[in-house]
Each structure stands twice: as structure tokens, then as C-alpha cells.
């Protein structure tokens with residue numbers, strides 16, 4: 313095998329085993345038989361795959377899933393057991409020759425044109441154009457839709473999180489446990505990465521798609537330790553000298569020293585937590601990132617105070633209130649109730665005290681700790697508190713790097729939470745995001761459809777009471793026209809027989825259904841959106857590695873004006889048809905709409 317083959321093989325790496333021809337709706341196969349019975353074996357069709365509305369109340373979508381579509385076409389083949397199953401399942405009158413026909417089917421006569429994966433795309437502009445034998449193109453419908461719909465929705469969701477988080481914050485996908493089953497979880501990890509996440513906690517996704525795998529540890533790890541006696545071994549060898557260091561002794565000594573700096577007594581900090589953090593640090597001296605919010609009021613000192621804790625939080629830190637946690641006056645003098653510090657703060661201070669003690673002990677052994685994760689409470693306020701603590705220690709012990717320790721935040725985070733945290737001011741370096749991201753809780757489906765637009769050279773239009781659902785007929789091309797400032801201005805659909813629009817040439821762009829909406833555009837750049845990815849039974853353009861698709865998402869988003877991308881009331885991007893296509897649609901529409909009779 314040549315190097316080239318090896319590279320291609322690598323790029324078209326494994327596909328989830330459940331993606332196969334029977335991963336479809338029954339009606340595709342029953343239609344295939346009815347087409348076959350009615351002599352349509354040699355009919356040639358064109359289908360468009362497109363969506364009608366952008367998700368998440370936004371005005372853009374990211375196209376993803378193309379690589380998986382290509383793998384599907386490449387592997388399309390009914391196995392013996394598939395045929396056997398269909399013989400048992402379909403009605404008994406199906407002619408055996410149909411099964412023989414199915415058995416030999418491949419996608420060698422299919423041509424697939426597509427927009428580049430990772431591009432920003434818009435309603436009505438087909439993402440895929442599938443041409444070839446009607447029966448085969450029909451059999452591909454459901455699987456192509458399931459491969460594109462969730463992929464594009466997820467990539468869009470992730471890209472939106474990246475936009476609100478900004479480029480200087482890390483984003484980790486933590487969603488597998490909350491995802492829509494194993495396949496939903498796996499796809500979510502892949503497309504969250506494409507959309508701009510930096511890594512995933514999903515190990516299989518890491519292995520299959522070469523995505524960086526990252527993570528911290530869970531509360532169970534901390535709660536599995538009760539006392540200092542639970543530490544199995546206290547010895548860590550110094551990173552350089554290899555001298556044995558007693559991490560427990562060092563951490564205990566540091567805990568006393570740190571406690572005077574951050575004004576919390578070692579007695580208030582949990583020994584079980586210290587034991588857990590020491591044990592974790594010994595296991596991962598170069599990757600010590602610790603969860604610091606385990607011993608909360610409910611499990612530790614102050615049984616039953618959680619509603620009060622919430623009141624304290626609301627009172628001084630700002631979620632559910634307008635009082636942002638960047639109000640340093642309040643941060644420096646936290647609530648002084650009968651209990652002293654607010655309970656959440658006390659929680660964090662126990663964890664922080666223990667974390668700092670272990671981090672400083674590690675430093676004595678030649679290692680630098682990585683940071684902390686906060687998974688409850690007011691994330692803005694607590695991150696500021698943690699950063700202040702790190703800065704105090706950095707100064708007290710002359711360790712400047714300590715002020716730069718990483719602060720990871722998790723706990724039911726969504727786009728709005730990040731926007732709100734930004735407004736309040738926070739010191740979070742990394743968000744770990746699960747549920748809202750991977751389930752696309754804000755909008756769980758994109759609604760891509762697959763419509764027949766031409767059969768044997770004849771255009772097809774599907775009419776609907778709802779104008780927005782009328783399909784744009786015929787074999788078409790799509791162009792993106794750029795304005796003088798370099799931004800994308802409009803997407804233009806034309807009949808394939810028309811000449812492509814030219815740079816510097818005036819083009820009439822029309823709304824597909826509203827006659828009065830039209831504009832002239834003189835593009836400074838024209839991008840033909842379709843390339844042929846599959847033809848003659850082979851992949852014509854190798855899909856790019858995930859990292860490049862991920863970069864493509866960002867570069868494609870940069871071509872959009874800011875007002876189209878903004879979160880609140882974004883401006884719609886325009887999608888138009890040429891004058892020729894406009895007339896073609898409307899002539900066909902009239903031909904297909906019978907004239908009624910009034911009586």
C-alpha cells in the first residue's frame with residue numbers, strides 16, 4: 313500500500329458500525345420495490361438535501377457530517393443477513409428478483425455534490441445534491457439525513473458556545489453521560505470538536521476521531537477518602553533529584569502556612585478531602601487538577617442549610633440578582649452571618665485550602681499543579697474568589713505562576729450562562745459543558761429534508777399551502793457572493809444551465825417567493841459552493857482531517873458580518889435565486905397548481 317493510500321485510509325477512518333443500509337426507514341425499501349415493479353429501474357433523479365430554518369434562534373448554521381456520508385456511500389452494500397431479514401420482513405408477494413437486485417446494489421452510479429464540511433450555510437441552499445438512479449438515491453435519504461442533521465446541529469451549537477466564550481477560554485465537552493444514547497454521545501463529541509471545542513472527556517471519541525481527551529476527577533474520588541489514614545502511600549519522588557518527598561508532611565505543613573494567608577483554619581478543612589487530593593497528586597503529579605467543591609454544606613459541617621446558602625449567594629454574588637461578582641468590595645468582605653463566611657464560600661475555602669496545600673507540597677517536589685474545578689454555586693463569584701486566593705498565595709510565597717493556575721467551571725452551563733458570566737466578570741479559564749451542549753437542549757432538531765427536484769431531466773416542484781415549504785425545482789448551482797468589504801453578502805441559487813456570476817458583474821438577486829424583493833449585487837468575489845465529492849464509485853475529494861474542518865468553521869464564520877452572528881435578534885443573511893430561476897419556479901408553480909372553479 314502506498315503512502316497516499318495509507319493517508320486516505322487514515323482520513324476515512326472508522327465509521328460507527330451502525331451506519332449501514334438498513335439504518336433507514338422501511339418506506340425507503342418499500343418504495344424501492346414499488347419503483348422497481350413500475351419499471352423505474354433506469355430512471356435518473358436529482359435530490360436536494362437542505363434545511364428551512366436556522367437553529368437556536370440564530371441566522372447561521374454550520375454544515376457537518378459530510379465525511380460520514382462519504383463513508384456510507386463507500387460501504388453501501390446489503391449483506392446476506394440484511395437480504396435475509398428483508399425477505400422475512402417484507403410482504404410475501406415480493407418477487408425474488410428484487411432481492412437479487414438489492415444484493416448487487418452499490419453507489420457506483422451515484423454522484424454527490426456538496427458544500428465543504430465546516431462551512432456556514434443557510435436555509436434553502438442545498439447542502440448535498442444527490443444525482444443518479446432514482447431507486448438508489450431514494451434508498452440513501454434517511455441515512456444521509458440522520459448523518460447530516462445532528463452533525464450540523466451539534467457543530468452549530470458548539471460554534472455558538474465558542475462565540476460567546478471567546479477564543480481565550482478552553483471549552484471541554486463533558487456530555488457523554490447525559491447524551492441521547494451512545495451514538496448521540498459519540499457524534500456529539502466529534503461535532504463539538506469541529507464546532508470549536510478543545511477536547512472531550514469521551515475516550516472512544518478520542519480514539520476514533522483523534523480528538524484530544526481531557527478531564528479532571530469526580531466527587532466520588534474525594535468522598536471515597538475519609539481520613540488521612542486512607543492515604544496508601546505518602547511518598548513522591550522529586551521530579552529532578554528523585555529524592556523521596558513525604559507529600560503528606562509537606563501538605564500538612566503548607567496547610568498551616570496557607571491557612572493564615574487565606575484566613576481559614578485547618579480544622580475547618582476536610583482531612584478526607586486532603587487525603588484524596590494528596591493521593592490524586594501522587595498519581596498525577598504533572599496533571600494535578602482538583603475538584604474543590606465536594607464538601608458542601610449538605611454533606612459536611614452545616615447539615616440542612618442549603619436554602620440559606622442560596623440566599624447568601626443571591627445576596628452577594630449576583631446570579632438572580634443584578635449585583636455582579638466583579639463588585640470587589642463585596643468579594644473582599646463576604647457575608648458575615650452568624651456562620652461567618654457564606655457556606656458556599658466556606659466549601660470552596662476548604663477545597664481551596666487543601667488544594668493550595670497539596671499544590672505547594674508538589675512544588676517542593678519539583679512539580680507544578682494545574683488547577684481546580686468548581687462544579688456548584690455561583691461560578692462567577694467563586695472563580696473570582698479562587699483567583700484572589702491564588703494571587704494572595706503567589707505573593708505571600710513568591711511563586712508568580714500560582715496566580716495563573718487554571719480554573720475550570722462546570723455545572724449545567726449553557727450559552728446564556730456564559731453570556732451572563734461574561735457580564736458579571738469571572739476568572740474561569742475553561743468551561744466543562746455536558747447536557748445543554750450534547751442534547752442541544754435549546755433546539756433538539758435541525759429539520760433537514762431531502763426533496764426530489766428533477767426526474768429524467770424534468771424538474772419537480774413540491775407545492776405547499778405554506779410558501780416556505782415549496783421546493784426550489786431543478787438541477788441548481790449555489791454561489792456565495794462577497795461584498796466590497798470582503799464579507800459574504802448573499803447566497804445565490806441558479807439553474808445549472810446558467811453562466812456563473814462573475815466578479816464585478818451586476819447580478820439580479822431575487823427572493824424566491826416574494827416578487828417585490830430583489831436587489832442588484834456586484835460581487836467582489838464569487839465562490840461556487842458545490843464540489844463533486846463522490847462519483848464513479850469513488851471518493852473524488854478526500855475529506856479533510858477534523859482539525860482542518862474545525863479551522864474551516866472559524867474561517868467561514870469570519871466571512872459573516874457580526875450582526876448576522878450576534879446572539880440577540882441577529883440580522884438574517886440573504887438567500888436569493890437568479891431571475892431565470894425565479895421565472896422557472898413560478899412558471900412551474902402555475903403549471904402544477906390547478907385552476908379551481910367557483911360555484
Ligand SMILES: Nc1ncnc2c1ncn2[C@@H]1O[C@H](COP(=O)(O)OP(=O)(O)OP(=O)(O)O)[C@@H](O)[C@H]1O
Pocket residue numbers: 608618630631632687688689690691692693722723724725726729732733736
Ligand atoms: N454567576 C452565575 N450566573 C449565572 N448562572 C450561574 C452562575 N453561577 C452558576 N450559574 C448556573 O446556575 C445554576 C445553579 O445550579 P443549581 O441551582 O443546581 O446550583 P448548585 O450550585 O449546583 O446547587 P447544588 O449544589 O445544590 O446542586 C447552574 O445552571 C449554573 O450553571
Ligand SMILES: O=P(O)(O)OC[C@H]1O[C@H](OP(=O)(O)OP(=O)(O)O)[C@H](O)[C@@H]1O
Pocket residue numbers: 486487489490529530531532687722723724725744745746747748
Ligand atoms: O452539568 P453538565 O453541563 O451536564 O456537565 C457535566 C456534569 O457531569 C458531571 O457531574 P456529575 O454530577 O455527573 O458527576 P461529578 O461527581 O463528577 O460532578 C460534572 O461534574 C458536570 O457537572
Ligand SMILES: O=C(O)c1cccnc1
Pocket residue numbers: 486487513526527528529530685722744746
Ligand atoms: O473530567 C471531568 O471533569 C468530567 C468528565 C465528565 C463529566 N464531568 C466532568
Ligand SMILES: [Mg+2]
Pocket residue numbers: 687723
Ligand atoms: Mg457535577
